[in-house]
Amino acid sequence: MLSWLLKETKKWVDSGIITADQAVQITSLYPAASKSRLIPVLLLLGALLLGTGVILFFAANWQAIPSWAKISLVxxxxxxxHLVALWTDKNYPHLSRTLTLLGCLMFGAGIWLIAQVFHIDVHFPNGMLFWLLGVLPVAFILREELTLGLSALLLAFWVLAAQSTALLVIFVALMLFGGIFYLNYTLRSSFALVVTLVSGAIFVNTTIYLLLADNYQFAEAASLIPLILLLLGSAYFYLSKH
Incomplete structure (x- = not known):
């Protein structure tokens, strides 16, 4: 973002639209992002460890917990x-993003828990789809890269779990990937883009394999899809940053 702004303000100065001092004042309003990734990485690791610890604790005592308590615990x-994430967003953005991710993970846990408690017997991939449909709006509203990456992963897992060549499933997957790529474009997030490209490669390979599994040559050609997607995605991300 800042590199783009510097180039634009230089053009404005050269064109006489603004002065050099005004260009400095404009760019000073957008300080460069911190290069250190240690804090968000540690927070993400802490969130994953915390979530794993909670799951293991309750798994060991699951039978003794009543149904109402199980649902309340999720x-x-x-x-x-989510409430604390909103409260800390201004002063502690890294913590806020981590808590938002934890909230999205708890949403998925809640789907499986409610299905288990009430003995709801439905098509397994539908749970992934419902989870995705709950997380993607959060990424869209908050413009958050971690939840966007989670959305892309959930979409890939749904495609893998569904193992379907139905036109409706393929159409829905394409529409969802379109929305995720649009958010990638607006966020300019390299992390979310990489996750989305990997998920897209999984989707394309899975679909091609299911449609053309009887044709050996097509199945072999499908292995080139991830490389093509990564190359196109890298070019797309580079152009969107400049």
């Missing part, structure tokens, strides 16, 4: 994580 943290 719904309460889900609401709490």
């Amino acid at each position: 719904v309460a943290p889900l609401i709490l994580f």
Whole structure:
């Protein structure tokens, strides 16, 4: 973002639209992002460890917990994580993003938990789809790269779990990938883009394999799709940053 702004303000100065001092004042409003990735990485690692610890703790005592308590143990943290994320967004953005991710993970846990508690027997991939449909709006509203990456992964997992060549499934997947790529374009997030490209490669390979599994040559050609997607995605991301 800052590199783009510097180039644009230089053009404005050269064109006489603004003065050099005004260009400095404009760019000073957008300080360069910190190069250190240690804090967000540690927060993300802490979130994953915390989530894993909670899951293991309750898994060891699952049978002794009543149904209402099981649901409360998921719904309460889900609401709490998102509320605290909103509260800390201004002063502690890294913590806020981590809590938002935890809230999205708890949402997925809640889907499986409710299905288990009430013995809801449905098509397994539908759970992934419902989880995705709950997380993607969060990424869209908050413009958050971690939840966007999670959305891309969930979409890939749904495609893998569904193992379907139905036109409706392919159409829905394409529409969802289109929305995710649009968010990638607006966010300019290299992390989310990489996750989306990997998920896209999984989707394309899975679909081609299911459609053309009987044709050996087509199946072999499908292995080139991830490389093509990565190359196109890298070019897309480079152009969007300049």
